[in-house]
Each structure stands twice: as structure tokens, then as C-alpha cells.
Amino acid sequence: MKKLTYLFYLIVSILVLLSISCREDFDSVPNSGQLSFSQDTVYLDTVFSNTSSSTYQFKVYNKSSNTINIPKIELGKGQESFFRLNVDGLPGKSFDDIQILPKDSIFVFVEVTADIDALTADETQFIYEDEVLFDTDINQQKVDLVAMIQDAVFLFPQRFEDGSKESLLLGLDENDEEIRIEGFFLDQENLHFTNEKPYVIYGFAGVPPGETLKIDPGARLHFHANSGLIVANNASLKAEGELSADQNLLEKEIVFQGDRLEPGFENVPGQWAAVWLTAGSTNHIFNHVTIKNSTVGILMDSNDGGEEPTLSIKNTQIYNAATVGLLARTGNVEAENLVVNNCGQASVNLSYGGKYNFRHCTIANYWSNSFRQFPALLIENSIQTPDGVLVEDLVEASFSNCIIYGSENIELILNRAEGAAFNYSFKNSLLRFNDINNTYADNPLYDFEDNNLFESMILNETPLFFNPSANSLKIELDSGASMIGDDDISNLVPLDLLGNLRINPSDAGAYNASAQPED
Known part of the structure; x- marks a missing residue:
């Protein structure tokens, strides 16, 4: 009796796996340039030269009813870019054949580490830009990346x-x-x-x-x-x-x-x-x-x-x-x-x-x-x-x-x-x-x-x-x-912290009293 029960569950499991493998939403269609993004530009806050930034993120949405295959996701400046990506859990600067399920999304994480000496010899601050490119040719879409690099x-x-x-x-x-x-x-x-x-x-x-x-x-x-x-x-x-x-x-x-x-x-x-x-x-x-x-x-x-x-x-x-x-x-x-x-x-x-x-x-x-x-x-x-x-x-x-x-x-x-x-x-x-x-x-x-x-x-x-x-x-x-x-x-102490002249009798504390500033 135990052998029959085991055989029954085994057959049911195989049938379930077969049915899942035949589901249409696992059959992807090529990207047609209709991706949506949580933001069109990612601004990374100021970071010191040769120091890693915090990690920033944006989402890529597939709002269609089909699984979409994106043949290429890459940084515009390629392997020479100072930006780094993590796409759907994969680190790198270029990715092939990334799929997004219907009505679903993936995360893209972004970091930057830049050498300001490689950017300019004269400035102490430099705006460094790149872009994340999705697909190629007529279907290509992008998200811009902007970071301020501070020399120190x-x-x-x-x-x-x-x-x-x-x-x-x-x-x-x-x-x-x-x-x-x-x-x-x-x-x-x-x-x-x-x-x-x-x-x-x-x-x-x-x-x-x-x-x-x-x-x-x-x-x-x-x-x-x-x-x-x-x-x-x-x-x-x-x-x-x-x-x-x-x-x-x-x-x-x-x-x-x-x-x-x-x-x-x-x-x-x-x-x-x-x-x-x-x-x-x-x-x-x-x-x-x-x-x-x-x-x-x-x-x-x-x-x-x-x-x-x-x-x-x-x-x-x-x-x-x-x-x-x-x-x-x-x-x-x-x-x-x-x-x-x-x-x-x-x-x-x-x-x-x-x-x-x-x-x-x-x-x-x-x-x-x-x-x-x-x-x-x-x-x-x-x-x-x-x-x-x-x-x-x-x-x-x-x-x-x-x-x-x-x-x-x-x-x-x-x-x-x-x-x-x-x-x-x-x-x-x-x-x-x-x-x-x-x-x-x-x-x-x-x-x-x-x-x-x-x-x-x-x-x-x-x-x-x-x-x-x-x-x-x-x-x-x-x-x-x-x-x-x-x-x-x-x-x-004739001047307050802001350089204002104290008038006797003066106010206590580091500041002269003043009207509430506007918001």
C-alpha cells in the first residue's frame, strides 16, 4: 500500500512539472522598446575621488502580458565606465538576454568609483555622466546616470x-x-x-x-x-x-x-x-x-x-x-x-x-x-x-x-x-x-x-x-x-554668532532675537 501511495505522488509531481513547463508565460518575446522605468535619470550624490558611492537603484517594468527578453543591457561607456551595475542579481557592466516576466519588474543597482585625475587635471569637482542602455538599434531605451566627483x-x-x-x-x-x-x-x-x-x-x-x-x-x-x-x-x-x-x-x-x-x-x-x-x-x-x-x-x-x-x-x-x-x-x-x-x-x-x-x-x-x-x-x-x-x-x-x-x-x-x-x-x-x-x-x-x-x-x-x-x-x-x-x-561679546550687534539690554544665548524667518 505504501508503494502505491509513493507511486501516486510521484506521478502527480511529474504531471505538475510538465504542466508548468508548458505555460505560455515562460515563452518570451523579443523586446519591442516598450519598457518602463521608475526614473529616467539616476542622480548619485557627491562622492570623493577613488571612493565608492552608496548603492542607488531603479526598476525596469514589463507592463505587457508576455515575458520579454532584453537581448542586451550595458553601460554606454562600456567596460571603461566608472559606474558599476547589478541587474536582477547579476554584477557587471554588460548583460545578455535578461528576461522580465509579464506584469513584473527587475531591479538595477548602480554604484560609482571615479578617479578625478582621469577626468580632468584642472577641476576639483567634475560631473561624470553615463547611461544604461536597454537593447540596441530602434528598440533601444536608456536611463541616464549622473554623479558629482569631488577631489580631495x-x-x-x-x-x-x-x-x-x-x-x-x-x-x-x-x-x-x-x-x-x-x-x-x-x-x-x-x-x-x-x-x-x-x-x-x-x-x-x-x-x-x-x-x-x-x-x-x-x-x-x-x-x-x-x-x-x-x-x-x-x-x-x-x-x-x-x-x-x-x-x-x-x-x-x-x-x-x-x-x-x-x-x-x-x-x-x-x-x-x-x-x-x-x-x-x-x-x-x-x-x-x-x-x-x-x-x-x-x-x-x-x-x-x-x-x-x-x-x-x-x-x-x-x-x-x-x-x-x-x-x-x-x-x-x-x-x-x-x-x-x-x-x-x-x-x-x-x-x-x-x-x-x-x-x-x-x-x-x-x-x-x-x-x-x-x-x-x-x-x-x-x-x-x-x-x-x-x-x-x-x-x-x-x-x-x-x-x-x-x-x-x-x-x-x-x-x-x-x-x-x-x-x-x-x-x-x-x-x-x-x-x-x-x-x-x-x-x-x-x-x-x-x-x-x-x-x-x-x-x-x-x-x-x-x-x-x-x-x-x-x-x-x-x-x-x-x-x-x-x-x-x-x-x-558685542556681536552675536551671525555678526549682529547686540543692543543693551541684550538677549541671552548666542543669537539676537529676531522675527520668525519665512519657510
Whole structure:
């Protein structure tokens, strides 16, 4: 009986296969030039020379009732084209006899990797075009391909014969083992970044001990994943941009960002590591700089021991850091017209003591990519190490004519450890501190009636930022920060971030209040 059952199923299976093989829709007809496409031109976003683009796609439709055979699909420039295709799962630049079932479609994927030196010797940008050709002669149809190729200066660690890469020594661990990161020291000819071409950096580019990296107005620095800048002992970083006439182009601003140029990566946090100002580095200047989409914007490891600020940061914006925008450990920082927003933890973390003076700064946090446990501003005089908690004097942390605000009820945390000084003050500033559960009601650190700590403060009034989720932190005319500034402070910082003259009484924050711009 079992043998008969098996024989029955075997016969049925053979009959089914025979019936499928005789179906008319598996008999293809030649293409007659009636294909349809999801788009007639594929625009690939700007890509650096000799760097692969993202993958783009379009669809090819067969809207007829017959299976169509396309005898040839190929790139117009053939095998010499800088474009690459994948047609219905097959990689290459030329394809024969591609079939599309009735009322069906196939995907065509497109990438480009171009050498700008092979295109032009004079231009730093070049539009590179090709086309995907479907069929030949009178039945031929096409989809155009357009890419912008950007020349750049590429900086990267050396690869050795054993396959390892150049690295930088950070120090020794508790077992006296070397701690290294993939990176390299910049040589003398690369210690001056100009605005002639963008710079694309792989690994950590190090400023050697005793040297200075100078960055010109309008320079663009692009970092690959897990890459950054690191400044060694007694070395300096001077990023001195200028006010731009066009705030959309930021043509004179110095910009630090990732190396993915597609619009989808415009505001993605964590694309690169950090600008790391190590212990012993000195005399750093940031002016008219934008730092975005890093893991940490600026990591400053300690005061250089001098009387002057180790870091002077003015007219600078730090956005979309995956963890902290400005992280200073025992730093000495003077900040004016600084804007920090949208960071995964604190926007500004003054950790392990130090000396800090913030005037007309906007410290905000409207992070929405995940749950946020930290406030916009976190001030501490201690640090957790494997050997326990270490403390250091917080000599000064003063905030005058500032805005400290965000999407959480509490946007300021003061974390004082015993055994070290903890000096701070807030003056003529707008602060979000909405203690709805009275968690801090009996904590003397938050005694807003104490004028030695909090003078002329405005609490919990909305700043009316234009669009904080999009990092537009300009304020409207009836903002809670409008006309609350101290004249003596605004006289020290007479121009706002956009170069507008402050009029006393001034507005708090980095921007003068203005009317809502048109959409």
C-alpha cells in the first residue's frame, strides 16, 4: 500500500512539472522598446575621488502580458565606465538576454568609483555622466546616470608588509601594556589645511608634539568611521574660520563632519570619533567652526597649566554628537557664542574639575534618537576610574547671558564630590529646571534664591527656538531669553554668532532675537 501511495505522488509531481513547463508565460518575446522605468535619470550624490558611492537603484517594468527578453543591457561607456551595475542579481557592466516576466519588474543597482585625475587635471569637482542602455538599434531605451566627483586630499595611516597599520601610542594600561589607536602623525607639509580641497581622514590624524595644525577659513574636514584628530603634548590646533555671508553655504566656516556626503547622512550622529585635545596640548583656538555628526565633538583632557585658557572656542556650533558635544576633563575653557545641541548624553559635560567661563552660549539638547539620561549641562568635580573615584577642584564654572534648555524637565545637573572645590555661578541666563517631583527641593546646590550662585535667572520660560530638532537655535522676539542679558557681559561679546550687534539690554544665548524667518 505504501508503494502505491509513493507511486501516486510521484506521478502527480511529474504531471505538475510538465504542466508548468508548458505555460505560455515562460515563452518570451523579443523586446519591442516598450519598457518602463521608475526614473529616467539616476542622480548619485557627491562622492570623493577613488571612493565608492552608496548603492542607488531603479526598476525596469514589463507592463505587457508576455515575458520579454532584453537581448542586451550595458553601460554606454562600456567596460571603461566608472559606474558599476547589478541587474536582477547579476554584477557587471554588460548583460545578455535578461528576461522580465509579464506584469513584473527587475531591479538595477548602480554604484560609482571615479578617479578625478582621469577626468580632468584642472577641476576639483567634475560631473561624470553615463547611461544604461536597454537593447540596441530602434528598440533601444536608456536611463541616464549622473554623479558629482569631488577631489580631495586623503590622509591615512601607513600599511606595513605584515598587514598591520600605523598606530599612535596613547600610554600604558595597568599591566604596562601599550594602548594604541590606528593613526599617524601629520608631516610638516600637512600641518596647514587650506580650503582648496576637502580633507578626508582615515584613522586618527595626530598633530605631533610641539607642532601646530593651522586650518584656514572655508576648509572642510571629512572623517571616516572611527577616525578623528588628536593633538599631542605641547601641540596646538588653530581652526580659525570667518563669518560667512551665506549661512546656508557657510563658505568661510570651517566644517568637521563625516565622509558620507549623501543627504541621508546629513544629520546622522556617530559617523566619526572626535577632536581629541590630549593632556599637555595647549593654546587651542576654534572660531567660526561647525562640528557635527561625531561620537564626541571636542574631548579636552586637561588644563595645560598656564593662566590663559587652554581652549578658546567662539562662534562655534557642535551638533549631533552620539554622546557628548563638549567633554572637558579638568579643562580650562573660555567659550563665547557657542551653540551645542542634539547629543545622546550631555551636550556639555564639564568633568573632573577645571576652570570654565561661558558667555552668550546656547547649550540645548533636543535629542530624539533614543532615551536620554543626561541633562544638556552636566558639571562635575570627579571621575570614575578602575581604581575608584578621583576628585579635582572645580575652580570656576561661570555661565553669563546663556540659555540652558532642552526637551527634558531638568537640563542642569551639578554633581559634587567631597574632597575638592566645587565653584559655579549662573547669571542673567534662561534655564530649564522644572523640578515637578521636588527631587532637588532640599539640595543646596540648586538654591535659586542664592544670588552668589544664581543671579537674575529666568526659569522654565520657553526660549522659542526656531527649530531645535533641526539645530536652528535662533530665538524669536518674544523668547523667554529676550532682553534678560547683563550689559557688562554683552559689552565683552558685542556681536552675536551671525555678526549682529547686540543692543543693551541684550538677549541671552548666542543669537539676537529676531522675527520668525519665512519657510
